[in-house]
Amino acid sequence: MVHGEDRLFREGARKGLTLAVLLSLVPLLGCEPKPHGPGGRSANLACPRPQAFLGAPEFNAQETEIRTLRRHAFAGDFFAQLDLGRRYSGRDAEQRKTYDPVEAAVWLELALSNPDGFSPTVTGPRRRHERGAQFEDCREAERRSAYFALEHLLGRMSSEERQQVRDRVIYVLSTQGASGFRTLARLHDVGFGPFGDPYDASPIDERDLRDRRPPAAATLFTRNDVDVYLFNYLAAQAGDVAGYVMLKDFERSSANRAALGADAEAKANRWVPPFEFYPPEAPESGVPHSDESVRASETETLALARLDELPFVHVGHALAYLQVIPKPADELSDLSVTEIQTFQAMLGRPMTGKLTSLEEVRAIQYAAVNGQARSQLALAVMYAEGVGVPRDYAKAFYWFSQADRQGSAEAKYAMSTFFSLGVEGVADQDKASAVVYQIDGALAGFKPSAQRLRELLAQVSRAPRT
Structure with missing residues (x-):
């Protein structure tokens, strides 16, 4: 990588990892090869990362990296959420001390439900070498890899551990305000995929969703109309226009849904997040799960x-x-x-x-x-x-x-x-x-x-x- 590109990566990390920055880098770097993937040609692609996220061989480097990733992940950074999930998965010897299956599942679920991971950046038919097409290919591959990792983790969890995952995901999304509440609404809505994504963009094959025993990741959040109304209402209460539009569309979709209004609004007025702040537990590494939510209202x-x-x-x-x-x-x-x-x-x-x-x-x-x-x-x-x-x-x-x-x-x-x-x-x-x-x-x-x-x-x- 030339000096100018390296400088651009460092500046991007300082300002926060955004899709716009990464998208501008794709034509220069393309997608990097990935050692292991879930299968398929595009599965071996990984989107580029800022060098600053990769850390340096210095004292407390691991703790510094984790804190940096958590700060970006709490703010809704798709790639930071992915990388944090992988860190806690402890997939290689260097990351064994950070192994924490519940925490890994939390950040993988948040990454998979993050619209920045599946929202299209190219409209119309895509060409193979089109700038946005390469970026969408590597995002799709990253999401598939994250889905298989999440499925592996959830398949070995007790019902209590799965509840811990749900509660932590709900808390993190609630700290993001209206956008987080809208994501929670989609996670409970049968009109969307298991991660609040369009069904045609879901990393889970439709045949698996139709199976008598759906994947664990598809059942982490129970689909029900009351919670859809609840979280859309909370988004609208925060002054979010998109939340208000989704709420009204939801009401108009059927008479039964419109009848839920009074109960759902009362529930919304009494609703509290699962935690006062993120549980500061620590895996074997001794680095606590810090709460990096930013509330600057x-x-x-x-x-x-x-x-x-x-x-x-x-x-x-x-x-x-x-x-x-x-x-x-x-x-x-x-x-x-x-x-x-x-x-x-x-x-x-x-x-x-x-x-x-x-x-x-x-x-x-x-x-x-x-x-x-x-x-x-x-x-x-x-x-x-x-x-x-x-x-x-x-x-x-x-x-x-x-x-x-x-x-x-x-x-x-x-x-x-x-x-x-x-x-x-x-x-x-x-x-x-x-x-x-x-x-x-x-x-x-x-x-x-x-x-x-x-x-x-x-x-x-x-x-x-x-």
């Missing part, structure tokens, strides 16, 4: 900016519960650099020794997920008030209910009073009202300490950190 930015209204003692109690520090800390200054780095390593984030606002939120989320009632209550209030996290009444209700199960009087009071009486005048009135009917009738006669709840709300939403 105005609402999320404003929520983080309000985090100084949250007394640090809540973060301190969460870190103590997670055994990062020996006892709860009242102030950020009470933490040592080593303790902060320990927590950052748990999250799979860069160990800077300086705790960011997002990492403070993560501490409370992490403790809540792991069962601390105090953090569950704090997180519920944060969602109800829009402090640190965007206001979300469905998530607030979920965490109030989790704290209630552990005997929190404040949580029980919030569910019986805060949601039913305290939502007047809020912008998300529909979402707030949608969760009210879940409240158990047995709560009606409960007499908790309203003052304690008011103090907690004031403590989080109105009292600046000192």
Whole structure:
């Protein structure tokens, strides 16, 4: 490769791998030979990759590469998702330490359902040497290879492991906003292929789909109209025109589907992702599965900016519960650099020794997920008030209910009073009202300490950190 092309690859990696960059490279490089493929002439083609993705023989190179791939993959990069799936598949000796079949299946499924992998780049009849035709050939080959790898992994998984794959895929797509919700809608829609792709572009042979025992990859997501409506509705709620059009087309396609509207909308208003953040587990390599989702909406930015209204003692109690520090800390200054780095390593984030606002939120989320009632209550209030996290009444209700199960009087009071009486005048009135009917009738006669709840709300939403 000449120097100019190498420079172009490095620049492309820095700016994010896009189809436009790769497409411009195909005439120069063509498709590279691939040692093993699923069969057929085009199966031996692999699309070119930026040199920066391939890493360098230096200390911690593997961890650096994985973090780079995860950052691009979370943002929807088709080729980064493919390569990440292969890394976790541990197909050669160098990658054995990163072997994690669940994580491999997650990224292979995301790559196969990524429209950048099957959307046509050439219209009309294709010529063999046409620029886009070469690119589409190698993408098709890559998808076929990924499908066979995914099928191999899923065929050896328990039902619990498959559920883990589904939950992680749903979480990643939900962090992508409207485009991710539209992908989830297609994954559940019988009108599309098993990966939300057109049937004529699916890597699964139609004869296999008609078989009495369809491939495991074709059954990972259950086809049903309610979820199609749900995810198209969530996309439309995010202000996405394409999601709105798909939703209306879906409604008009049959009377039965149109009748699902009320139930699906109520479900959408109560819907929460499977995780608060991506599970930071680690395979044998010790490199945690970091959450590289990027949420830069105005609402999320404003929520983080309000985090100084949250007394640090809540973060301190969460870190103590997670055994990062020996006892709860009242102030950020009470933490040592080593303790902060320990927590950052748990999250799979860069160990800077300086705790960011997002990492403070993560501490409370992490403790809540792991069962601390105090953090569950704090997180519920944060969602109800829009402090640190965007206001979300469905998530607030979920965490109030989790704290209630552990005997929190404040949580029980919030569910019986805060949601039913305290939502007047809020912008998300529909979402707030949608969760009210879940409240158990047995709560009606409960007499908790309203003052304690008011103090907690004031403590989080109105009292600046000192």
